[in-house]
Amino acid sequence: MVCASALAVVTVAACGDDEDTNPTGTTSTTSGTGGNGGDGGGGGGGDGGGGKGGGDNEPDCDAPVEVTEAIEEDTTWSADNCYLMKDTIFVEEGATLTIEPGTTIMGDKESLATLVVKPGAKINAKGTADKPIVFTSQSPKGERSAGDWGGVMLLGNAPINVPGGKAEVEGIVGVEYGGDVEDDNSGVLEYVRIEFSGILLSQDNEVNGLTLAGVGSKTTVNHVMVHHTLDDCFEFFGGTVNASHLICAQNGDDGFDWDLGYVGKLQFLALQQDPxxxxxxxGFEGDNDADGSENAPVSEPTIYNVTLCGKNKDVDKQQYGMLLRRGTKAHIFNTIVTGFEAGVDLRNDGTEVDLASSIFFGNIKANIAYDETDANKSTESTLDDDDDGGADEVAWFEGEATNSAEDPELAGCFAAKPDFRPAATLTENAATPPDDGFFDAEAAYIGAFKADDTWATGAWVSFDAE
Structure with a gap:
């Protein structure tokens, strides 16, 4: 396990049973013309900006370039144009789609357009804080909503734990991912916002804001925001990809979901749920697979520096800061969980989770778990009354001395334009991330932010409701 040398952790094994809580593509010639205009938007202060960061000509999104066919050779989408994807747009094996900083890409509402980067293909979407690449609804501002279009999918050749090593991606018929290339490279996503997306096709068959399926460790993913999606913000189906500086806001399902043997590293994650x-x-939903099997590779992410803010209200539904089940393993440090119905639920044989240097505060029905006899203070546990097979989450959480139920004094993580920062940087009992080339070893504090952090500012961040 990876952790600071002085850090002790508690491992729990949950046991028992669990209950389960297309577009097919044609795609791509391009047609249409660019123009001038755009609704711009500087960011700052976590308020974010509008749809553009701007090319020099500020293109007219009322006259977008229509993308209707598969991308079979290297292609560049310019910030001088807006683009409208119609139906499912595949980037085919061997091709690279390059998207310039400041480019806006819209998804067709009628066809629920989705961008799918196939195994062996690449995306090079490298925006900047003030010239982000924005995937958004084609509806005008004020009329946009979650589910207006599909989402973005990166599919790779990295290992997944499905027998045979390959699986068909959710929501897209006949397209497989997975393989044996741990360091597979699907390209770059940097300073990208994906908003008003998500498709619910059927139970457990959805298109998320950003799907990373069998994506390998040479892929670069950082500073990505998924906002107002109908389903999960980020879902990892196996793979080894590492990601940092991820924001999920106003989502319709889980914030960060992993499955099918995901073993990557994550740092600096922020979530605000839609009340x-x-x-x-x-906030987190982690599984090894849907059956809770021991198939390898076993899901086992390592995660540092997280702030998860729930709905901050009783919605009469079970919703957890972390639902960890079906044989997943995980190593989670420097995390704040607040405003959920309950902090955590651990389920099923084989589920083993290390959690340390974390704060659970202000969760509404039970700060730590539904086992508690007092929702506001962890006291005795009454086991087997929440269908988790007797996992004693309260004893597990409190058994690690670096965990706390103290108020982290966040500035405003439930606000319409949230500020996730604490009043003072939370260094007491914090773990030091490993200096391994991915993690920021200087982030020895609890939560995704220091008191004076500015990484969630600029035009790449927007919390516009419509």
């Missing part, structure tokens, strides 16, 4: 969504939504 108007009454569904069973969780």
């Amino acid at each position: 108007t969504v009454a569904d069973e939504t969780n």
Whole structure:
């Protein structure tokens, strides 16, 4: 396990049973013309900006370049144009789609357009804080909503734990991912916002804001925001990809979901849930696979520096800061969980989680778990009354001396334009991330932010509701 040398951790094994809580593509010639205009937007202060960061000509999104066919050779989308994807747009094996900083890409509402980067293909979407690449609805501002279009999918050749090593991606018929290339490279996503996306096709068959399926460790993913998606913000289906500086806001389902043998590293994650969504939504949802098998590779992410802010209201549905089950393993440090129905639920044989240097505060029905006899203070546990097979989450959480239920004094993580920062940087009992070339070893504090952090500012961040 990876952790600071002086840090002790508690491992729990949950046991028992668990209950389960297309577009097919044609795609791509381009047609249409660019122009001038755009609704711009500087960011700052976590308020974010509008749809553009701007090319020099500020293109007219009322006259977008239409993308209707598969991308079979190297292609560049310019910030001088807006683009409208119609139907499912595949980037085919061997091709690279390059998207310039400041480019806006819209998804067609009628066809629920989705961008799919196939195994062996690449995306090079490298925006900047003030010239982000924005995937958004084609509806005008004020009329946009979650589910207006599909989402973005990166599919790779990295290992997944499905027998045979390959699986068909959710929501897209006949397209497989997975393989044996741990360091596979699907390209770059940097300073990208994905908003008003998500498709619910059927139970457990959805298109998320950003899907990373069998994506390998040479892929670069950082400073990505998924906002107002109908389903999960980020879902990892196996793979080895590492990611940092991820923001999930106003999502319709889980914030960060992993499955099928995901073993990557994550750092600096922030979540604000939508209080108007009454569904069973969780901050983290982690599984080894849907059957809770021991198939290898076993899901086992390592995660540092997280702030998870729930709905901050009783929605009469079970929703957890962390729902960890079906044989997943995980190593989680420097995390704040607040405003959920309950902090955590651990389920099923084989589920083993290390959690340390973390704060659970202000969770509404039970600060740590539904086992508690007092929702505001962890006291005795009454086991087997929440269908988790007797996992004693309270004893597990409190058994690690670096965990706390003290108020982290966040500035405003439930606000319409949230500020996730604490009043003072939370260094007491914090773990030091490993200096391994990915983690920021200087982030020895609890939560995704220091008191004076500015990484969630600029035009790449927007919390616009419509």
